[in-house]
Amino acid sequence: MIKIDSIEEVHNVLLDMAKSFHKICVEENIPYYMLGGTMLGAFRHGGFIPWDDDMDFGVPVEYYERIKYVLTERLGKRYKCTTYKNDQGNRNAFVKIADTKTHIDDPTRRLPIEKQLGINIDVFPLMRCEKDDYFVKKLHVLGRLYTIVYTESTKGGKMKTYAKKILRKICPISDEKMLDITLQTLYNAHRKDGSFIANLLGAWGPKETVPFGVMGKPILYKFEDTSFYGVALPNEYLTSLYGRNYMILPPENKRRGHAHNIFSEE
Numbered sequence: 001m002i003k004i005d006s007i008e009e010v011h012n013v014l015l016d017m018a019k020s021f022h023k024i025c026v027e028e029n030i031p032y033y034m035l036g037g038t039m040l041g042a043f044r045h046g047g048f049i050p051w052d053d054d055m056d057f058g059v060p061v062e063y064y065e066r067i068k069y070v071l072t073e074r075l076g077k078r079y080k081c082t083t084y085k086n087d088q089g090n091r092n093a094f095v096k097i098a099d100t101k102t103h104i105d106d107p108t109r110r111l112p113i114e115k116q117l118g119i120n121i122d123v124f125p126l127m128r129c130e131k132d133d134y135f136v137k138k139l140h141v142l143g144r145l146y147t148i149v150y151t152e153s154t155k156g157g158k159m160k161t162y163a164k165k166i167l168r169k170i171c172p173i174s175d176e177k178m179l180d181i182t183l184q185t186l187y188n189a190h191r192k193d194g195s196f197i198a199n200l201l202g203a204w205g206p207k208e209t210v211p212f213g214v215m216g217k218p219i220l221y222k223f224e225d226t227s228f229y230g231v232a233l234p235n236e237y238l239t240s241l242y243g244r245n246y247m248i249l250p251p252e253n254k255r256r257g258h259a260h261n262i263f264s265e266e
Contacts, residue, residue: 001113001263004102010053010262013099013119015224017079018055021071021097021121022228028070030063031218034230035124035199035208036241043234044247047224053257055121057228058199061190064125068095071123082117084179089117093182094201097121105261119262124201125186128194131209135189139200142182207241214240 004010025032034042035056041049059067071081075097082090082098088111090096102118109116129136145163186200198209216232231237238246249255 001103001265004262004264007051007053007257010119010259011048011224013102014048014053014055014121015226017097017099017119017121018057018223018228019226020075020079021057021123022226024070024074025059025067025229028066030067030070031060032067032123032229033058033126033215033218034221034223034228036202036204038228039230039234040238040242040246042221042223042228042230043238046222051255051257053119053259053262056124056202057121058124058126061125061127061187067123071095071097082120084176087117088115091179092122092201093179093186094125095123097123101265103263103265104259105263107260113263119259124199126215127186127190127198127200128212129189129191129196129198129200129209130194131196131206133189133191135185136198136200136209139182139185139189140205142178142185144205204241210237210240 021032024030033039035058037049037052038055038057041047041052068081068083075081078100080087080098080100082096084090084092087098089098089109091109096117098120099118103113103116104118104120105113106116145166182201189198189200195212196209197212197215200208202208214231214233214236218229219232220227221230221234
């Protein structure tokens with residue numbers, strides 16, 4: 001395998017995957033939105049945040065099972081629609097579109113490099129909900145515990161130990177059962193006419209719950225040499241996630257992506 005040192009090469013793979021995702025969604029009449037850093041990149045940079053190494057999209061929950069099906073059927077051989085049911089490298093309750101010719105050496109996954117996911121795009125389910133709903137609060141707790149135990153560090157620590165004990169009381173059977181519970185809790189949180197819309201599986205927790213009108217009807221934004229759909233009120237959405245100064249670049253020592261070493265089979 002060959003180590004990928006160029007962020008531009010990573011961006012090229014991500015952009016090609018995102019174009020495939022966009023094309024499938026448009027042809028299948030499935031609405032979607034850019035989320036998180038992808039939405040920030042579109043609004044602030046007209047494309048990628050220069051140091052970012054992933055992309056985030058959201059699909060309304062009523063289309064989520066369908067998007068899983070059509071991505072599985074239509075992505076082709078190079079890219080794969082992964083879930084925790086069909087790929088060891090995806091230990092999340094949401095879909096990841098992964099490049100099958102690359103692998104991210106992520107020590108939190110504890111898998112041989114050839115079984116690690118490649119460069120990937122997150123596709124989250126978006127729920128209509130009410131902020132104070134029991135299932136919304138439960139999902140925030142589950143998500144935080146799972147993140148502490150499995151995705152933050154391979155080292156020990158009191159917080160990780162306590163989080164694991166609590167998580168095992170909630171779900172003593174298996175990681176997959178835990179994700180089953182998480183996904184079912186998410187669907188239980190959906191309220192067809194909810195005042196808010198949320199990415200309840202996102203990294204920003206309650207900040208990713210915004211009034212429904214903030215997402216609104218998806219609109220196209222320039223993104224590098226193409227366009228993708230994003231939120232109707234970007235200022236309100238990005239302020240909720242990143243604060244009022246989201247247009248100001250972070251200090252250089254904080255300009256880093258999520259991935260560890262990335263390798264290519266080609």
